[in-house]
Amino acid sequence: MAVPTIANEASILLTANMDSGSPPKSNGDDSLSYGAETSFSIDDASDEDNMINILANVDEGAINSEHMVTNTEDSWGKTMAGLAGNILEWYDFAVFGYFSDILSDVFFPPNQAGHAALVETFAVFGGAFLMRPVGGVMMGYIGDKYGSRKALTVSIFLMAFPTFAMGCLPGYESIGSLAIVLLTLVRLLQGLSVGGQLMSSLVYTLERHPKSKWGLYGSYVMAAANVGTLLGGTVAMILRSSLTDEQLHTWGWRVPFLSGILVSISGFYLRSHGDDDDQQHVHGDGATSSAQNPIRLAFSRGNIRALLATAMVSLLWATSFYLIFVWMPVYMTDLIDNPVPNAFAVNSASLAISVCLLFPIAGWLSDKYGRRKVMGVGGLLLGVFAPISMAVIGNGITATALLAQTFLGIALSFWGAPMMAWLAESFEPSARLTSVSIGYNIGQVLGGGVAPAAATELVDHFGALVPGYYITVVAVISLMGLCVVAQRLPVHFSVVQGQDEFVYDEEDEDEDGVI
Template identity: 60%
Template sequence: MPSETDPLINTTSLKAESATGGKNDPHTAWHLKTYTAGEDASRLAAAAKEMGLNRIRAARAQVRRRQLLTTLERAVFEETKEHNVWETVAGVAGNILEWYDFAVFGYFGDIIGEVFFPPNQSGHAATMESFAVFGGAFLARPLGGLLLGYLGDVYGRKKALTVSIFLMAFPTFAMGCLPSYEQVGYTSTILLIIIRLLQGMSVGGQLMSSLIFTLESVPHEQWGLYGSFVWATGNLGVLLGSIVGYAIRSSFNHEELVKYGWRIPFLSGIVVSIAGFYLRSSEDNDEKNDGRKEKDNKQGDCPQKQNPIHAMLATENLRPLVASAMVPMLWSSGFYLSFVWMAVYMTDLVDNPVPHALAVNSMALLGSVVLFFPIAGWLSDKYGRRTIMSIGGASIALLAPFLIEAIGKGDPWLSFWSQMFLGICLSFWGSPMGAWLVESFEPEARLTSVATGYNTAHAIVGGSTPAVATFLVDAVGPTSPGWIYVIISLIAMAGLWVVAPPPPSASSSVAVVMPMPATKELDPEQQPEREPLV
């Protein structure tokens, strides 16, 4: 039986090895015995499956980049197609449910403030404290991004994705079981903070693992579109949290919400673990570097892989790393202001509360950063990342203060269209940003670098923005949070155009991690022609 490092032999190379002998190589002899000319596709598929799914994935990487030249490759492709569809479904479901878990805290921020903090505080102090805990989770995101990024770069993107899903599901369920401040005092507050830190670590690695896991398996010219799908599924999870929040708030009165109603969405968060169990069951199929690959590297079969943390901190990587922390600031603060904090703003913080605020928030979120996201991603594939992102950044800087003022007038339709337009502007910035981040780094330390930079942005501005906006409403006025967009837009645009290195020329290629099995070296006349893998 062949080992994991056996060469993958196609029909053409088999003939070549037969002509040159190959009798001294036991692996070649096995393949010659298994893949005799004229065998039907079903037997080839069965033999390919015996070779191990890592080998099958490597063959599929070839199939994606050139025509199906051999019966073996065609059989391998068909054998793994259905399996990968279900992996994709599990990954998407995990992405949706994980972001549902994380965002639902924000939609019940005011209720959580009453449950876990001292009562009878002046103004909106309890709500501000609740959003401070919400922001505290973002402080753990860079650590989660670093740890899970290292895990993904060394042991595989899927392993990092699986760990992040479990790290979100169980703490979320536990949060629904926490005692209140009335029952145990500040112990409840401390437990709440610990759970939010665990959730922050999970989100720190989850989205970037999902993004890179997806983009590294599709053609580079479609990275903007496919990256937008990953981002949109996360936004769909936030939308799901908004819908659930609206349903629960509509079903219970305030006293019931404080007593037990707020716990329901957190207890249901355990559903996310289903996707994690499925991915865990197929984890051995990860095409990235696993323990066996690392062992082979140490034995000299291929060059030793560089430590991704060292690669991330290399001098030539510093400009992209700093830019990757500046550019996402606009998406981070803008999204949480526009679609998490905004629901509480329209309900509790404005002088004229917006009727059915969570329903307005949900529809605006669906129409903009879910449905419009693929359009913005496709446009970035066609016209370039910087061009599309600059349209979004400039629009937010110019229009956000006026849109926030319009939302604060209390009219539901005016609030909906203002929030919708704000979301479309954010889509022009956020949708291409995923592909832009991945393109900024080499594959060897890609996940570690992207996750660290992206989550640093969230730690600096994303988590603190709702609390700062709530403070500004009390200290300055209900329309003052609009200027947060302006300041953050200028910082992010500077990161995109000044700090980030110039994008590669059209003729240069972007490296993609696609490990290929070694092939037996043949005479030049016998070597089959293959398109270069770029």
């Protein structure tokens, strides 16, 4: 067990009595009590040898390194700042999808068929995903070398300004094909930002809380992103219901993008008030090491299996989320024979009920029963019921469409909420942010980047049910990644002959059977 150097009593918090979750009690004489039987004095721990002797006498289970976290007075305030940045950044990223039909009219030649322009707009939407692995590597390196707060702050600023610029772009009628080029460029910059933002927010949040609660706190991170997506959908619903079609095409579509500058507020807060000791504080899983080259470590031989598993697992989340909650409103209004009345209201209600509210519950369940069990339920439900739900939505009835979409969202919650902690647990802290960003964003490119445009084409050529079968195929792939590829955990980190690498124990396996 790695022993941290302790300068004074306030420097760390040792959480004892794991079963009850109760903290150590101060005895008033510079000593800490762990239950009725064990206590030790901070003054006695003046050097590492003494600390080892002291800890050797502590009742087993009273102290666990994975329950050591930094003791900051306003950690919740800083966590909330990170989550606020998450909300605003994903609002910025999602509004493009919600206004894709209008953007196709504004930025593409007017003589194109509406379907072709819509596919091209979704292709630009997906183009941002190509930059996500690049952003993930860049922000991951910054986070693993200099702290997750710095990576999170950089990503927030990178999102704010291209989103604002998108709201200022002239359309095709003003500058011709240059409008398409500029739209693509600012979207690529958004992809660079979001590629590192979510995982930076995840690591920033989890490493400030006990690992025994990572499922719950990881779900907060993704729930915040979903709240941002919900906010974007709500703004789209309000603008579409209150403005005429001409007003939407002239100036209404610009409003949500111009408001994206608000995301910079949380960036300023984090830069001014966030923790500066990311690499010195004790991680939520007890580790304090830092890799000399996190990119090399991320692609080391022992880490490749975990990268493959995380990419496969992330694929189902990306594909399903962007089809169910970003592409679906366009599907319900423009791509089926019986359009669903109030499609954007249905989408917002379903997202709020099934994902934003249920995520913390699913995350808590994964802390209690294990990640793979909860995720397996969600993956199976998605794979089996996606085609059936698409058929129900295709009937064009508001109430049944809401029920079907909400059911898919509930299934997705059982997959996505535990996935956040599962991703972080797959990698050692020394290169955690780099590794998890790479694996997650590969899944995002192949899932979210491709799915909306592919589904639009599939509906046109093969019918309205095909996107449901698309989700089924992806569910099979991701379940294989969860149950077959993910077999071993890195059990310790070492530096061998000056080169960073993970060391695996063939006998060691997580109690849940997953990495």
